[in-house]
Amino acid sequence: MVNGQGHGGTDGYGAPPPQNPYGQAPYAQNPYGQSPYAQNPYAQPVPPPQQSYPPQQPYPPQQPYPPRQPQPVPPQQAHPSPQQPYAAAGFGTPPQPGVGRPGGFPGPAPRRNRVAVLVQFLLQWIYAPLWVLGLVLLFIVLIFADYSGGGPSSDGWLKVNRSFIPPRRLRAELTGRPEHWERYVAPILARRIAAAEATHAAGGGEVQADLGRVVRTRLALRLYRGLGAAGVVRLAEQHGWHGVASGTDAGHVRLARHFPAPATPNAPSPQDPPAAPGTPWGPQPVRFAPLLPFVFLLQIVYVPVYGLLTFWVNRPEPDHWDRWGARWTVGPRAFRAEFTNSPAAWDRHIRRILQRDTKRTGASSDGTRTPDGTLVHRIRLNRATYRGAGAHQALRIAAEQGWTLDPAYTPDPANSLRLCRPDRP
Structure with missing residues (x-):
């Protein structure tokens, strides 16, 4: 009968392997360390059970499968790779989806009155064009008046977009169901995240001490009222982002992502010979x-x-x-x-x-x-x-x-x- 040793040391029936994978003598003791058998059950047949367990001792003192005690994991070895970029960026431990967070993110905000939402939706088609026209006229007046002041930002000038309710959000405002809000917020969040990641690809972001960069974005409360900041963070975690504490700013949810430092740059040294003209590092053609x-x-x-x-x-x-x-x-x-x-x-x-x-x-x-x-x-x-x-x-x-x-x-x-x-x- 073939014992299996002729095929690269594969196990056979009746013969020990050439090298015990557990680092012990072949079947000198059970490699799991907990067994009622003193010898290899394959080398010596197990006698058939002829006596039953005594009723006063339903379990033998040496259990074949004792409960395994969990081994404590040192803090420095628990999830080393995910925590390093977050710790270096000052965000602490990365949040886990679906797990309660310290100082957790708030849930859905109170619903607005449905009558007020309908009135705003109907009237916005009248005041929104007038608002935009007034802003254009004001901008023209400031140009011809040679206005040199700082003035508000463009986002402050266009506050009309904050009071405008698109038809896609109307259903979510009226029903108040989280699934409707999620269908409305998900594409908006995906666009914001794509724009922020494009900013990082073009060289944007805050440089950290580990030479990585952090990009951020945020969403206003009107965009996720029925979903809550916790729901927005849950959606953002699917894209690799995480939530950041907003502090006293309860009207926004803030998101961030830490990108590690790039690999060793493939660039010439200042001591290298000059780069050839026309190459990326060499002189470029000038204009006529x-x-x-x-x-x-x-x-x-x-x-x-x-x-x-x-x-x-x-x-x-x-x-x-x-x-x-x-x-x-x-x-x-x-x-x-x-x-x-x-x-x-x-x-x-x-x-x-x-x-x-x-x-x-x-x-x-x-x-x-x-x-x-x-x-x-x-x-x-x-x-x-x-x-x-x-x-x-x-x-x-x-x-x-x-x-x-x-x-x-x-x-x-x-x-x-x-x-x-x-x-x-």
């Missing part, structure tokens, strides 16, 4: 020199128009204006460098911009602190600063002043160059 004066004059007209068109539009890219300006505008400082396309002129222009940004960051206390408490300043050079010299040349000049590539961002030399420097004397 005779057209630059016309571009310089025309931008006085179309730049304000562009600003008016995008006044109420939230771009997902935080540096969209710099990226757009680097392609369609020319600044007075970069005009001479781009017009002559001289390496010396480009180097002088890069040094001027670095000197300006260094003074700005040195005069402010904004920045991220390392675990040892060192303040780190960050700047960004857009493409217009180093177009004709190349991102590698700008990196070489910045290294002379102590600036290095920021490890919290993926290098994007075709659009901008992000640098960092510790604030040390």
